[in-house]
Amino acid sequence: xxxxxxxxxxxxxxxxxxxxxxxxxxxxxxxxxxxxxxxxxxxxxxxxxxxxxxxxxxxxxxxxxxxxxxxxxxxxxxxxxxxxxxxxxxxxxxxxxxxxxxxxxxxxxxxxxxxxxxxxxxxxxxxxxxxxxxxxxxxxxxxxxxxxxxxxxxxxxxxxxxxxxxxxxxxxxxxxxxxxxxxxxxxxxxxxxxxxxxxx
Amino acid sequence: xxxxxxxxxxxxxxxxxxxxxxxxxxxxxxxxxxxxxxxxxxxxxxxxxxxxxxxxxxxxxxxxxxxxxxxxxxxxxxxxxxxxxxxxxxxxxxxxxxxxxxxxxxxxxxxxxxxxxxxxxxxxxxxxxxxxxxxxxxxxxxxxxxxxxxxxxxxxxxxxxxxxxxxxxxxxxxxxxxxxxxxxxxxxxxxxxxxxxxxx
Numbered sequence: 399x400x401x402x403x404x405x406x407x408x409x410x411x412x413x414x415x416x417x418x419x420x421x422x423x424x425x426x427x428x429x430x431x432x433x434x435x436x437x438x439x440x441x442x443x444x445x446x447x448x449x450x451x452x453x454x455x456x457x458x459x460x461x462x463x464x465x466x467x468x469x470x471x472x473x474x475x476x477x478x479x480x481x482x483x484x485x486x487x488x489x490x491x492x493x494x495x496x497x498x499x500x501x502x503x504x505x506x507x508x509x510x511x512x513x514x515x516x517x518x519x520x521x522x523x524x525x526x527x528x529x530x531x532x533x534x535x536x537x538x539x540x541x542x543x544x545x546x547x548x549x550x551x552x553x554x555x556x557x558x559x560x561x562x563x564x565x566x567x568x569x570x571x572x573x574x575x576x577x578x579x580x581x582x583x584x585x586x587x588x589x590x591x592x593x594x595x596x597x598x
Numbered sequence: 599x600x601x602x603x604x605x606x607x608x609x610x611x612x613x614x615x616x617x618x619x620x621x622x623x624x625x626x627x628x629x630x631x632x633x634x635x636x637x638x639x640x641x642x643x644x645x646x647x648x649x650x651x652x653x654x655x656x657x658x659x660x661x662x663x664x665x666x667x668x669x670x671x672x673x674x675x676x677x678x679x680x681x682x683x684x685x686x687x688x689x690x691x692x693x694x695x696x697x698x699x700x701x702x703x704x705x706x707x708x709x710x711x712x713x714x715x716x717x718x719x720x721x722x723x724x725x726x727x728x729x730x731x732x733x734x735x736x737x738x739x740x741x742x743x744x745x746x747x748x749x750x751x752x753x754x755x756x757x758x759x760x761x762x763x764x765x766x767x768x769x770x771x772x773x774x775x776x777x778x779x780x781x782x783x784x785x786x787x788x789x790x791x792x793x794x795x796x797x798x
Contacts, residue, residue, distance in 0.1 A: 409641055409644070409645075409656070410644050410645060410648040410654060410656075414648065415648070415653070415654075418648070418651065418653070419653070441609055444609070444610050445609075445610060448610040448614065448615075448618070451618065453615070453618070453619070453653070453694070453695065454610060454615075454694075455690070455693065455694040456609070456610075457690075461690070465686040465689065465690070465716070466683060466686040466687060466690070468686075469679070469682075479669070482669075483666060483683075486665040486666040486668075487666065487687060487690065489665065490655070490657075490661070490665070490666070490687065490691065491690065491691060491694055491696075493655065494653070494654075494655040494691055494694065494696045495653060495696075496691075496694045496695075496696065516665075
C-alpha cells in the first residue's frame, strides 16, 4: 500500500447492486394509526417480495426502538429524531440494494416530508394505511388505546394527539374494508414498474 | 383484513435472505489510526466481493457522519454514541443479508466490545489495520495530522488521544509493508469459510 496511499478503489454503486439483485431498491413507507395494520402489511408484502426473489428489510418500531433508537424516549423532540434516523437508515439499506419497508405511525406531515428529503422523493413510495379510529380502537391489539383512554399513555395518536392524513400518498389502503391479501395484491400491482430495472 | 386482525405474516429471516443471496452476511470491522488505510481496504474488499456476486455495503465516517449521525459532534460522549449507532446500523444491514464493512478509527476497546455485543461476536470479523504513526503522519491524506500537531484539532487519535491496540483482531494487516492487493488477498482467504453457507 505504500505505493498506493492515494489509491481509492472504485466504490460499488447502488446501480451496480441493483443490477446484481435484478431489481431496483426503493423505500416503501407505511403511515397510519396504531392498529391500522402497517406492520402486518409490511410483513405480508415482504414475504411476497422475498418469495419472488427480491431483497427486502422491514423497519418498524419494534426493531428500531430496541436498537438504533434505544436512547430515545417519546417526547416530541425524540419522536422527530426517531423518524429522522429511520429515514437515514432506510436510505442506507436502499443504497445497499435492499427494498426497505418502513412501518411507522409518523403522524406529522413535517416528519414525512423530512423522510422524503432524506430518501429522495423519487425513491419513496408512500402508503397510507387508512382505518377508522373506531376500528383501530376495537382491534387494540396491543392494549394501547385502552391505556390511552385511561390516561396511562399521553400524546397518543388519534386519542390525545393528532394524526395528519397524508395528501400525497401513492396508495391508500383501507384495512377496515380490504383483506390483507387484497392489500398485498394492490401494493404489488403499484410497485411492479417501480421495482423493474431500466431496460430490464 | 377485518378477519385477519391478528394475522402476522411470517417474517423473512436472515437465514432465508442469506440463502437467497448464496452467502452468509457478517460485519467486517476495520479499526486503526487515521491514514492507516481502513476505508481504502474496505472499498477494495467490497469491490472484489461484489465482483464475486456478494451483497455488500461500506459504512465509514463519510457516509455516517453526514447522515445518521449528523446530530453528533466529536466529544467523547458523541463518539461513543456514533459507534453505538454504527453497530446498530451494521446489525440491521447484516440482518438484511448484506456483508457490512465498517471502517472507523474506533480507538477504544470499550467501544469495540460494545459493537461486538450489538452485532454478536459470532457475526463479527475484526481487522486491525496497523500502520506506524509516523507512516500515517507522512501520508496525511486529509491534512489532519498537520492540524492536530498545530493544535487546530484536539483529541486526535495517535497525537493527543490514545489508540488502544486490539488484542482480539481476527486479522492484522500492516499497510506499511503490504500492498493493497496483498491485503485484499489475505482478507479474502480469511473470509471464504465465514461467508460460505452451511452445507453450501
